[in-house]
Amino acid sequence: MTDTQHYYIGLDGGGTRCRARIADTQGNTLGEAVSGSANVFQNAKQAWQSVQSAISDANQQAGLSSSELTQAIIVAGLAGAEVNSCASEFLSLVQGFQHFTLLTDAQIACLGAHNGQDGAIYIVGTGAIGIAFESGHWRRVSGWGFPLDDIGSGAWLGQQAVRAALRAHDGVTPASDMTNQVWDHFNHSSENLLTWSGSANSGDYGQFSPLVTRAYKAGDPVALNIVQQQLDYLSEQMNSLVTNDLSLSLMGGLSDWIAPLLPMQLQNRLTPSQSDALTGALRYAQRGIKP
């Protein structure tokens, strides 16, 4: 171990857990650990505790001294870090480290997908968000939260199915197998549907997303229409994100569904994700080193 040896810590935190990995200059993993919730929007204090706990456990595995730890270059990608006040609150708690960079979980996912190089990701699961990293700058599209935003997401897909069922119920548009299946779910009771919708969140709406994709494959006309809207919207968003020939990786539960349906000029941009978010955080830490 020489004076020029540096250590890097990558952190990947969300609502359920926080993962930490310590690596040396050569990129060898020295220690890894998992702790609890680290969403700075939900609870900045708890996020900081989880981060500390994960670092401490990973460090024990790595066998580094506390002075070596304080010199480590840390990059954390934590859910909720896009909310400035929460990011500030979290960073005000951070102490004991000279280099601590806070990104969002989506940003380190983007760095992981392209191994720290320029590139973009679009995550289409229950929500939808696009992130691009280019020449050291970040761009982001959508991901402002359902039902206001995240159009084209699984939650949005489900919402369109329920809306279509209501329109068919009202006699505005013809019913289809898909709209009938939505009503089956609510036992053909508009009151059941209304009661449900009064408190339904994005996950509740997202549960109807498989129904739409199945109906699409079966040629259901209402589903065909909804999916076309989804593709139009997502294509517009992706096109605005991947300027200058940026590569694009799709992620999230609906990525396999979306990929083959995209316009060819977008499909030609698609590259498989190269590594995970934790690796992305470490790549970013290595970029940032000024020895």
Place this chain on the structure above:
Amino acid sequence: MTDTQHYYIGLDGGGTRCRARIADTQGNTLGEAVSGSANVFQNAKQAWQSVQSAISDANQQAGLSSSELTQAIIVAGLAGAEVNSCASEFLSLVQGFQHFTLLTDAQIACLGAHNGQDGAIYIVGTGAIGIAFESGHWRRVSGWGFPLDDIGSGAWLGQQAVRAALRAHDGVTPASDMTNQVWDHFNHSSENLLTWSGSANSGDYGQFSPLVTRAYKAGDPVALNIVQQQLDYLSEQMNSLVTNDLSLSLMGGLSDWIAPLLPMQLQNRLTPSQSDALTGALRYAQRGIKP
């Protein structure tokens, strides 16, 4: 006063107040009164108390005996009555009257607009709902509540403005005067917008509706696009409602805005509202009489 003299009571109830009017066979108003909240979805018990109170006060004015009152033919149009379980709960409380018909506030508004005759109304305010009364049968479109439904309403119009502002912020579409004004409202802070949207209700979104209509008049391209979607959606809904040459009355805070923009074949159907909801309830009561 003869044995064949009948009395009619009309009731119009919503979240803030309940109005009652007693009329005789000739349609003369004998008594009127106002009481408190009578929304059966919010509170069926309170709705029944308000109904009783309004009837009692109107009856005192009319000077009818309690036996005459129990023979009165009552039609109540109360908000929330479209929810079957709430309507049942309310009706289980009703006692002391031989004839008590429960409709929704929108239904008696429709009866009022066409003086008890066949016709349709479309209410476009913060929400949006269409009701038709034809050959003794009711039809209803939309009005399933924002943000799931009530597309084309003032709340929806405001939501589209905020969405457009987000898209402009993300660089997906060009900014316009209108999207800039939305950001002015949030002091150009995406965090302010996110915090607001976390708890924004239909009324909060509806506050942006005048901004859209002003921008439309000024030729703002983003507003033009949103309003065109609004007109397409509302026209489709209205066309499905007014089959068989039914007349249509527009109501609600956005009716004056919508009316001149509708397609001509819908504009030709438009008739001014002839009377109020309370009169509609009384007309329905008079129709229902079997002396």
